[in-house]
Amino acid sequence: MSDFMNRVIARSPGEAEFHQAVRELYETVQPVLEKHPKYKNHKILERMVEPERLISFRITWVDDQGNLQVNKGYRVQMNGAIGPFKGGLRFHPSVNQSILKFLAFEQIFKNSLTGLPMGGGKGGSDFDPKGKSDNEVMRFCQAFMSELYRHIDADTDVPAGDIGVGGREIGYLFGYYRKLKNVYHGVLTGKGQGWGGSLIRPEATGYGSVYFAQNMLQNVGDSLAGKICLVSGSGNVAQFTIEKLLHMGAKPVTASDSSGFIYDSEGINEEKLEFIKDLKNNKRGRISEYADKYSSATYTSIDSSADFNPLWSLTANCAFPSATQNEINEKDAHNLVKGGIKLVCEGANMPSTIEAINVFQSNGLLYAPGKASNAGGVAVSGLEMSQNSLRLGWTREEVDNRLKDIMKNIHDTALRTSEEYGDKGNYVMGANIAGFIKVADAMIDQGV
Secondary structure, rough: OOHHHHHHHOOOOOHHHHHHHHHHHHHHOOOHHHHHOOOHHHOHHHHHHOOOOEEEEEEEEOOOOOOOEEEEEHHHHHHEOOOOOOEEEHHHHHHHEEHHHHHHHHHHHHHHHOOOOOOOEEEEEOOOOOOOOOHHHHHHHHHHHHHHHHHOOOOOOEEEEOOOHHHHHHHHHHHHHHHHOOOOOOOOOOOOOHHHOOOOOHHHHHHHHHHHHHHHEEEEEEEEOHHHHHOOOOOOHHHHHHHHHHHHHEEEEEEEOOEEEEOOOOOOOOHHHHHHHHHHHHHHOOOOHHHHHHHHHHHHHOOOOOOHHHHHHOOOOOEEEEOOOOOOOHHHHHHHOOOOOOOOOOOOOOOOHHHHHHHHHHHEEEEHHHHHHHHHHHHHHHHHHHHHHHOOOOOHHHHHHHHHHHHHHHHHHHHHHHHHOOOOOEEEHHHHHHHHHHHHHHHHHHHH
């Protein structure tokens, strides 16, 4: 392993998040490489860790004061062996090549697990939409698309939203793509329902995460009913994770943003969730305002210099990290165990460090890695692509039922694969191996 990782690090220096994602996969697919030498002979891993195409470009736009602004834009087309590249666009100051490569690498296996014909990709910019006017966001999106349009197509690469890219941004991006190309087809997913979008798409990642957790619990004769749940984040994924937890009879008690978190001892009910949605989606306010409105809640600000997040020290039954990468470190993981957590289900991409995952597994927690448990978003994006190709739309119930089936199939596949390779219940191993084999076999079939 050290020789392989040394080569990866040498070829992509300074890309810590990408190295972390590669290491996690490499450690878990060892049994496959030993059992099936063809994957080594065809240098599948060496090929997988190199993007098929990595596009970097300059974005220039003018703010409301007439000042010229410059940002960096990217699209990482990681692997298209089983279908068009598919993965979100992220607009956030932290965006860099390493983060997008790790996200695109994870996306390969996540998309493979859905059973839909989608390759792995990711993109975005270091543009920060916070504090920007609608007109500024529109001008930036148009400048971004004026370069990206050259590299995407409904049968080549189909981006979606991610952090900082919601319905507003997808609308601006799609409108400018349509103007530039003079075509109307499903080149982006997460579109508005009146112009090609799918029902359940906004809810899909959060709903899918909860469906996966329910499947894990049902497998051991339990359910989410009555469980106290910690949820991080307050964006799209966190909002709909909380919503579906309420549908399942659970009691979500937290939400967070980059400034801190709220803890509501009485639980976040439907009325309080609507307040969060309005606060974050419309007013674009801070989560601290929740504690100002509801006396049952307390707000704790986050000390960025601390070596742990107090949100993960609260007593509860289940945890749904739904904010961002590496938000749970080893100390946080130990605190979760001490707090009585029995299940961790990832709604974000790689929110747990490798050390944290080792703590979860060594303590016997039910642990679902993001590439399996948060695949609901890209699954419904794939269903949106299908509806666009067919020029029709499915009902809410039909899409939701398809989502439930996909999440159950991902769960069952990961569980079955972990047992086949000698570690039943290790969802990390099962998801990685199942996703890897499908893509690897396609790469071998298609030649060098």
